[in-house]
Amino acid sequence: MSYLTLFAFLICTIIIGYFIGNRRAVGMRPAVKSKLPENKLHSLPGFHGTYVALWCGIPSLLLLFAWLFLEPSILSAMLGNALGDAGIGLSQDQLELLKGSIRRAAQNSQNPIDDTLLPVVESYKNIVNSTGIGGMVVIGCGAIIGLYFSQKKIAQRFAARHRVEKIFSIIMLLSSLVAVLTTFGVVVSLIFETIRFFGMVSFTEFLFGLHWSPQIALRDDQVASSGSFGAVPIFAGTLLITAIAMVIAVPIGLFSAIYMSEYASPRFRSWAKPLLEILAGIPTVVYGFFAALSVAPMLRNWGVDFGLEISSESALAAGVVMGVMIIPFVSSLSDDVINAVPQSLRDGSYALGATRGETIKLVLLPAALPGIVSSVLLATSRAIGETMIVVMAAGLAANLTANPFQAVTTVTVQILTLLVGDQEFDSPKTLAAFALGFVLFIITLCLNILALKIVNKYREKYD
């Protein structure tokens, strides 16, 4: 028996429920056709069927999901009981390890296990089987009970349509709340670990410390005080790379937008704009590859030619490539806002004898400035949150430097390297990633909200 069977069973019950409801309603249809409401089915048979199907499906599926989430912890607790004396005197971690090996042994008899534990494995197998069957029976019964009671309600004047519509609108409301739940989930999952992190590392050290080497914490057997968690080099590195990216993206994006909206012929626009947008659709790992394997070596060779020392993982390579990736973010929004400037402003300027360029510089750009600023803010937030390019091209060394030819590291790189591989949720090394993630989330959130505010103000002005 597996959950797939149960799921299939539920689906079947739901379908059967639909047909039972439908049939019953059809059976109740009065023989004489009449327009009098009293002599009509209140709702179409389909609604009655759907009503039964919903009562059949929703409670049992909810039960199923609750069960799927709860089963591991229930089983773990029961396993703890079954262990009895064998579990006494073990630390939490050791207990978990022991439970893990018992679980594996129960799944597959090939897995090695201490002979003394074999009875426990056997009883654990029994527990798994009986709770599994028990849970499934409960869920299956839930579906059948729902079916039975809901189909009993069907009557000629039963307002199945109202009920079904109500249920659907609730389902829709819940779906739209998923977005809120996600935000909530992000905040909660970041905040708890962040608080734990600051229980181990002081807030001021994190924000103002100049030295970042989280790895030490692991080596010295997780003594928090011996790792250094001064995040300033990371913030500086992020800032440096973002700045390089924006130096590339803002002028190029802005000039592209100006050319697209003011100079380009419709034909040029019709193929160049989608092509530019492709830049935003290419996966970032591709940019990362290109930055690491083409741009960085090229820059290094140039550096050799000019007598500069450019390290093979440099802020410059990552920043430049990221800048190119960001171009469409600047250009398409700027293009939109420049287009939204009313024609009358342009006409006024042309009438004074200004050239196009002068009109753009002196009239359009100032008028569109808020929109442009917000597009730059959005692009900045993209750059700060971008991960793969910097992971592949910028390196891990937390250098505190403003030299773009050196390797620096960023918030996202650190989050990734701290969490990929082994994680220990009681070491500050792992928790630091969440603190960094929290910082990242707050900063990008602020940038986005600010950008949206500005752009909305601007829209109000011209709409």
Add this chain to the structure above:
Amino acid sequence: MSVQKTGVPMSEKQISSQVGKFTSRGVDVYYGDKQALFGIDIDIMENKVTSLIGPSGCGKSTFLRCLNRMNDVIDICRFEGEILLDGQDIYASEIDVVELRARVGMVFQKPNPFPKSIYENIVYGPRIHGMIDGRSDADEIVETSLKRAGLWNEVKDRLNEPGTGLSGGQQQRLCIARAIAVNPEVILMDEPCSALDPIATAIIEELIDELKENFTIVIVTHSMQQAARVSQNTAFFHLGKIIEFGETDQIFTNPRNQQTQDYITGRYG
């Protein structure tokens, strides 16, 4: 299919020949804070055509949409007062708007057929109201409705083509056929001819005249001539109030109110 007024119980039918099919008492409608209708009292007679006239923005459409509660879908719209259909308050809590709208159909200013086949356009209403049991039922309803809307001969060979492919006048008649198909008691029409040329208009006017045998019709129009031609009763709205309501002949030949006089002679609005 012979058309009978099965929807009205005998006892009520007798009343309704004296009182209106619709009776509106003290109807106030607000859009947000703005009041659009002020104390509308009016009786709409069964099997007659009642036309609502008045300058733009005076609340004709608003009132018309109150009669089948189409205003319910506008969030900011608030209704006060009482409208009785066959003596029953249509704004009472136990009234199901879906059933109400099956009894009170509506035709809109711009023809709005569904982007589906002509056939599907007609059978949709009867199907959702559970009036169809099998293919032959549906075929019959399609044929009678299209015949009564005077469209049958033009479209009988292309029932499976999209309704949006018809001409404007044909589309509007399709919409009328669609409204007829659910066999309503009342048909509301909001400027049904304003998007049509004179010939299509003439056809629709003729149709309205025929339909009044079986249906009660309320029509909003900007054309005095149209109101005079098709309707038996006329209500003149101005700034959300009823200025004058009476028989069409009387309103057009001998209005009691100066404003009405000004409006129908074109000196106004």
Add this chain to the structure above:
Amino acid sequence: MTNLRAAHIKKRYAAERRFKMYGLLAIMFALGFLAIMLVTITFRALPAFSQTYVKVDIEFSENVIDPDGAREKVQIAKADFQKIVRDGIYALFPEVTNRKEKRKLKKLISSEAGYHIARVLLADDQPDFEFIGTKQSVWVKSSDDIDSFIKGLIRRDVDESRRRVNDQQIGWVDQLMADGRIEKRFNWDFFKFGDSRSPEDAGIRGAVVGSFFTLIITLLLSFPLGVLAAVYLEEYSKPSKMTAFIEVNINNLAAVPSIVFGLLGLALFLNFFGMPRSAPLVGGMVLSLMTLPTIIITTRAALKSVPPSIREAALGIGASKMQTVLHHVLPLAMPGALTGAIIGMARALGETAPLLMIGMVAFIVDVPTGFTDPSTVLPVQIYIWADSPERAFEAKMSAAILVLLFFLVIMNAIAVLLRRRYERRW
């Protein structure tokens, strides 16, 4: 005076021309970068599509393969096929006896060659064992270094100390070439195999299948949820504080860095709910949260473009709210919603960082067969190979990028077609 003005105007026009040129240059820079990037990647990818094979005469001696003559598949599968391949290559150059040189010689062919031969010979359930005791010419894969050398990626004219193939090996290869024992073939294995430590055996099948499973989950979760949410917000909700709050949330989610979603998946799905690591199920869940805003926003736009007259028509003949939406509005908005879903899926397909955090970065040889099997996805596979020291992985990576881009192009083309085909002007 007029001269002055004329000069001034000339200057203004020059400035104008310059300004225009900057714009054009900006666009050309961006597009040029794109073109160079794609061309570079394509060229780097080319070597990955072919593979060098070496013809070796192999003696399937019964002593090594089936010493007790039982002809049992299980036993024979455990036999030392590596040795008979090694012996085969030694036999080609009998003059090599020195152990160190023999090791170099062995390195001409793939270190996995023996396993492959065994797999092919024992593919059937009931293999006939006629090959035992015979001597056959078999094409086996060359090692990745020799492959690179044949393709010209390791050059002869470089100093011996700085190349991975030494002069002696080059001599052997030349001789094999002269004997017609070397051949380049199309590298089907790249599309048939999962990941491997040896570049000549590394393929993208596992990653493609992993991506497929992941996207299925993403689509199944985010499409219904997104459409329902969009319908609610567009058709049902009344303007209220809560609606505004939901909308702000959706807009912000669309701009949250993807790595933050990875943190969410790690903390919530893996740690709190104890879901399996590296599984497409969890990857799909994380990606669906990221895709949700895209789908909601595009579906709402599609719903908005359905004219209100359609809703009025349906309501006017007594359709209920739900019937109006389900029968009329939603079908008309579906192409738009699907376009949004495809675009969202395309973005999800290219997403790397959040999947790294939930452990889809493990080295996985087997092609996943289910939603909870450990697996990786295409972009992560690229990242994994980028971390590998072997040179030959560079071409594999580029080829994997091409495959990824190929899927993206297809998805976007479908989206464009859908939009063209069903775009309605009202």
